[in-house]
Amino acid sequence: MRHGRQRGRGTSGPYRRTPSRALAAVLLAVLALPACTAGDDGGSGTAGQQADAAVAEGDIVVASGRDVTGKGGIRQKLIEQWNRQQEEKGSGPRARLVELPGSADQQRSQLLGALQSGSAEYDVVNLDVTWVPEFADAGLVQPLPDELLDGDFIPSVAATARWGGKTYAIPFNSDVGLLFYRPDYLKKAGVTDTQLGAGTDWSTVQRLIGTVGDAGRSAADGYEKGWTTQLAPYEGLTVNGIEAFASADEGLSLTDGAGRYTGSAAKLEAGLKELRERTQAPYTLGDAGRSDEAESLGDFADGRTAFLRHWPYAYRTLHQSLTDQQLGVAPLPGRAVLGGQNLAVTKASKRGPAAQALIRFLTGQESERCLLDAGFAATRLSAYNDNALTCRVAKPPVPAAPNAESTDRMPRDEHGRPKYARDTLLPALQNAVQRPRTPLYGAFTQTFTTQLRRLYADKPPSDKQLANDLHAKLKSALPHP
CATH class of the missing domain: 3.40.190.10 (Periplasmic binding protein-like II)
Incomplete structure (x- = not known):
């Protein structure tokens, strides 16, 4: 995993925010290294x-x-x-x-x-x-x-x-990627079973997001959208993309044992559809498209979302500002990426x-x-x-x-041991997938993120068109059979 792109959202414009105490506490814990x-x-x-x-x-x-x-x-x-x-x-x-x-x-x-x-x-x-x-x-x-x-x-x-x-x-x-969530938000929305488990899928998460929204959470108490993750144009977007691709096709492997590209436009199209469905606007915090690990962590701690995709170190960091009743963790629905x-x-x-x-x-x-x-x-x-x-x-x-x-x-x-280590963290590690293995990984991830960013343009291409383009670019960037 690659942590810590120390990048702000900017010093001016509509995205500038004053950190709350919870956000400041989390960012201090993450960034004061x-x-x-x-x-x-x-x-x-x-x-x-x-x-x-x-x-x-x-x-x-x-x-x-x-x-x-x-x-x-x-x-x-x-x-x-x-x-x-x-x-x-x-x-x-x-x-x-x-x-x-x-x-x-x-x-x-x-x-x-x-x-x-x-x-x-x-x-x-x-x-x-x-x-x-x-x-x-x-x-x-x-x-x-x-x-x-x-x-x-x-x-x-x-x-x-x-x-x-x-x-x-x-x-x-x-x-490994994990799903953090706010059990207190779910309980206030009338969800009695807030222990999400290994069988949880993204449709269940989206249904719970809808329940939280229907219960009347609003900007007045800090809540804005259902979940956030790392979709800025860096390695975080690659990780989220590979998790979606691997979940759409569990047998998907974009490289072989020699590091050669082995994907196809059809398989890429299925992965792009999964990624689009996970990160569509009704569910995802708008700032996710500009967020790295530190910023998404702060947004979740600040109460802006009910769910967060993040790494294991967030368990310790988030408990500095949230209580055990305010923080839950579960395996990421679908396949998670190893770091x-x-x-x-x-x-x-x-x-x-x-x-x-x-x-x-x-x-x-x-x-x-x-x-x-x-x-x-x-x-x-x-x-x-x-x-x-x-x-x-x-x-x-x-x-x-x-x-x-x-x-x-x-x-x-x-x-x-950390309370979640044996029942949640270990199985997640055992079931996780790797990113493509190649000596040219830098070329892969740059190509991958550049093309995936087009999903979030004002006029995004269709999944089929983007899959064809991504397939051609990856064939050009990597050796292939």
């Missing part, structure tokens, strides 16, 4: 300068995007735990985390430039799952022993780490064995339980199913003073 940090010292300098300093000290340098659990978050805590273990042994290299600034696309460009030019000697890189084929095909990361990808990893998640029959990365944290990040060893690393040992630690059973407890989607089955497994590395935040309110309001089960 470190721009670039290599630890808790808050030091300045470019990512390349930090990496060079780390190499001089003999550290294993880990390059990653920003941690959605915040500055000094769980990734940094795991790195610190590794360093403590090295100190206790009296030998072994320390590790240092370098967080790359900017959006996911900017981070990808930074990593590609650094590894191709050798300007920053990273040892381990945290790759978006869609980047693995590209970095592997370009020879920028090393094949890893298959034994590192053991049977405890969720099978669907483990598949994102391989390319061309080889293991190039190990799943660190996963992601997440995988750890790989760079081809140029001079610390290959040590880097592999670090990856083994960061993706081990206890580390994955720590990631789950912090709000990420863990990649191992044991994190969800082993009740004896606990996180000793980093506990949830505690009150700073007696009687102070904890900043961790996420509901947990009797074993300390």
Whole structure:
């Protein structure tokens, strides 16, 4: 998954809004992340300068995007735990985390430039799952022993780490589309059963949206439309599109094992029809067409919609401003897309064995339980199913003073896991689909989003015409049989 396009709607015009307290709280939780940090010292300098300093000290340098659990978050805590273990042994290299600034696309460009030019000697890189084929095909990361990808990893998640029959990365944290909803809105509309389950389809969601609207919710209490998602022209639109396409045709695969385009105009037309029906104006917040993850999250927290398509980290973030009675979560109707990040060893690393040992630690059973407890989607089955497994590395935040309110309001089960993890999150991960796998994923997603945006033009083309155009463009952008 690619989080965090830090983009506003603009400073003027009809779309400018003053954030409410709920919206401000959520945006603060999502956006107040470190721009670039290599630890808790808050030091300045470019990512390349930090990496060079780390190499001089003999550290294993880990390059990653920003941690959605915040500055000094769980990734940094795991790195610190590794360093403590090295100190206790009296030998072994320390590790240092370098967080790359900017959006996911900017981070990808930074990593590609650094590894191709050798300007920053990273040892381990945290790759978006869609980047693995590209970095592997370009020879920028090393094949890893298959034994590192053991049977405890969720099978669907483990598949994102391989390319061309080889293991190039190990799943660190996963992601999957989920449906968040407002049970309090539904109850006020007379819906007695507000527990949406695995069998829920989009027609049911649309019927519930109609019920909420008929019950008289209006702009007076903040409510505007039934649901929102991420339809701005970036990766969020690609994800929503693939989820609709895969739901319309469960056997749909737009690429084969070699990354070649295998779609057809007929299959694309069915997917476009599904996407159009999901995002039609009577149900969807108008601002969804200009929204990324942060903005759609804020709109939902602000009460503007009753439903939201988002990622697992929203469960923890939304509970900072909404109570358990105001927030529900369910599997996304139809098929959901996998996201997440995988750890790989760079081809140029001079610390290959040590880097592999670090990856083994960061993706081990206890580390994955720590990631789950912090709000990420863990990649191992044991994190969800082993009740004896606990996180000793980093506990949830505690009150700073007696009687102070904890900043961790996420509901947990009797074993300390997020309350929804075992019954909702794990099945969603197991049933999720991947985006097209190709070394030319950048060309695919740019083509895909450019064409899908035409659905929301003042005079959109027919599904048939758009399908024919999209088919031709994808054949041009990708190799095909």
